[in-house]
Amino acid sequence: MLEKNTNMGSITISLEVVSTVTGGAATECYGVVGMASQKKLKDGFHELLGKENYSKGIEVKDGDTGLILDVYIIVGYGVKITEIIHEVQKKVKYVVESTLDLHVESVNIFVQGIRGME
Template identity: 45%
Template sequence: MEAIKKLEYGEIKIADEVIITIAGLAATEVEGVCGMSGGLVDGIVEILGKKSLSKGVKLEVLEEAVAIDLYLIVDYGVKIPDIAWKIQDNVKAAIESMLGMKVVDVNIHIQGVNFPKEASRDNPAPKSQKSQS
């Protein structure tokens, strides 16, 4: 199902993939979002690059509005309620300004936490040595 806007001289049809891409990109722009997740349906949480934003976004197109579910992985240490509000605001603003469609829901589903990689304990970084004269 695609979004349709009726205008005086005809219709504008917006493919779901366009809305999904805008929502996914707007979500990953927020600092602290590590990536998108395939959601519970896929069974495996996978960190995706910007080319696969659609796997972490579910879309419901209503008459002239949309409802969006985002499945995300966040960085360790972020305040999840704060980042969720920022994501909701960013996604809503992006869709409303770019497409002129009303956004009725932006539901956030945190599917995982990305932990920072620690330096290998077996191979610590070499220390610089000064030559002694």
């Protein structure tokens, strides 16, 4: 849970909310097929997560100056991975900061697999 104090009272934001906003922003980026589970399934494959399970593919930690977000994604085949990663980092940072009014220190992207664009 993250707590913010304002002159009108305190606001508590659950990590689930941060994960949902982060996952939504990441999956909107071109080249991202979807969110991936942090844990490998049998045979080394990663589960492709739906909207209701984004928290399994995102780890939220407190950093020195803000949140550290670890985002696990699956990318589309044939798209430049470095471009996808850069775009996801920019979009996630912007959306989380503007939507939840929380400072993001870093967005770490972990590509868990490559699949055909669906």
